Amino acid sequence: MEVAKTIEKVRSLVKIARRDGRKIGLVPTMGALHTGHISLIEAAVKNCDFVVVSIFVNPTQFEPGEDFEKYPRPLDADLEICKKAGVDVVFAPSPQQMYPAENVTWVTVEKLTEPLCGKSRPGHFRGVTTVCAKLFNIVAPDAAYFGQKDAQQTIVIKQMVADLNMPLEIVICPTVREPNGLAVSSRNQYLTAQQNKDAANIYKSLQTCRRMIDAGTTQTHQIIAEMRKLLQQIPSGQIEYVSIVDAETLESIEKIAGKVLTAVAVQIGPARLIDNILVDAGK
Numbered sequence: 001m002e003v004a005k006t007i008e009k010v011r012s013l014v015k016i017a018r019r020d021g022r023k024i025g026l027v028p029t030m031g032a033l034h035t036g037h038i039s040l041i042e043a044a045v046k047n048c049d050f051v052v053v054s055i056f057v058n059p060t061q062f063e064p065g066e067d068f069e070k071y072p073r074p075l076d077a078d079l080e081i082c083k084k085a086g087v088d089v090v091f092a093p094s095p096q097q098m099y100p101a102e103n104v105t106w107v108t109v110e111k112l113t114e115p116l117c118g119k120s121r122p123g124h125f126r127g128v129t130t131v132c133a134k135l136f137n138i139v140a141p142d143a144a145y146f147g148q149k150d151a152q153q154t155i156v157i158k159q160m161v162a163d164l165n166m167p168l169e170i171v172i173c174p175t176v177r178e179p180n181g182l183a184v185s186s187r188n189q190y191l192t193a194q195q196n197k198d199a200a201n202i203y204k205s206l207q208t209c210r211r212m213i214d215a216g217t218t219q220t221h222q223i224i225a226e227m228r229k230l231l232q233q234i235p236s237g238q239i240e241y242v243s244i245v246d247a248e249t250l251e252s253i254e255k256i257a258g259k260v261l262t263a264v265a266v267q268i269g270p271a272r273l274i275d276n277i278l279v280d281a282g283k
């Protein structure tokens with residue numbers, strides 16, 4: 001496995017692989033790799049011939065006052081995980097490598113970035129789309145792998161790729177969960193053992209939503225009320241949003257129909273946690 005710290009190096013390695021006719025897969029991450037990331041890497045290794053994992057804590061997707069400085073950066077452990085998983089290249093650039101001068105060019109996806117996480121993190125998706133566009137230009141992958149855990153991100157990235165005619169496939173992998181149902185996240189390590197236990201109510205609330213839809217409840221306000229009851233039981237929890245939206249447009253819906261995305265954001269102690277489920281309620 002090669003470790004490329006510069007754009008020049010990763011480009012030269014990919015160039016050789018491409019010349020050999022290999023299918024290139026990219027897994028963009030911010031590091032602190034866990035079983036969620038590993039599932040994306042495994043999917044890439046299975047479906048591609050040459051896999052690049054990028055590890056970059058992207059400053060432009062953090063809001064002022066967020067955890068950019070204290071975000072975990074265990075690079076050596078991450079490299080071990082990548083090696084074991086069969087990764088060909090880890091691209092681990094410095095902020096200076098990715099943003100050598102003040103960034104005045106941005107990729108902005110409109111509308112889809114306004115609801116849900118966009119409300120409390122107004123600059124977040126602009127940072128995500130900009131860094132992903134840069135990574136796609138640097139690595140030129142045939143396919144890039146993202147997790148359903150960040151549902152709004154997957155929809156925003158897919159829209160960017162379609163709108164800008166980027167020649168790659170976006171593959172979405174299922175959310176990996178801890179045994180108690182909590183979605184695995186690099187930020188879970190900010191939680192105490194008790195908070196981790198309490199955070200299981202996030203997934204419980206999503207399961208309640210699925211059960212109510214399966215049982216025929218169609219009024220979203222009724223479902224949201226039941227979900228909120230569970231989330232309010234989290235002692236150090238502060239609900240940011242509980243939303244049921246159209247799974248494609250992300251617009252709020254009052255009545256369940258077709259494919260819906262139920263998404264939750266809760267602050268528990270120092271960790272802002274998000275989770276979601278997709279439900280196809282038919283007609």
Ligand code: AMP
Nearest residue numbers: 029030031036146147149150175176184
């Ligand atoms: P991050 O390092 O948090 O930026 O995440 C990198 C990629 O891993 C994103 O596409 C995430 O959606 C994905 N990811 C993070 N957590 C999980 C999880 N629990 N299950 C599946 N994918 C995940």
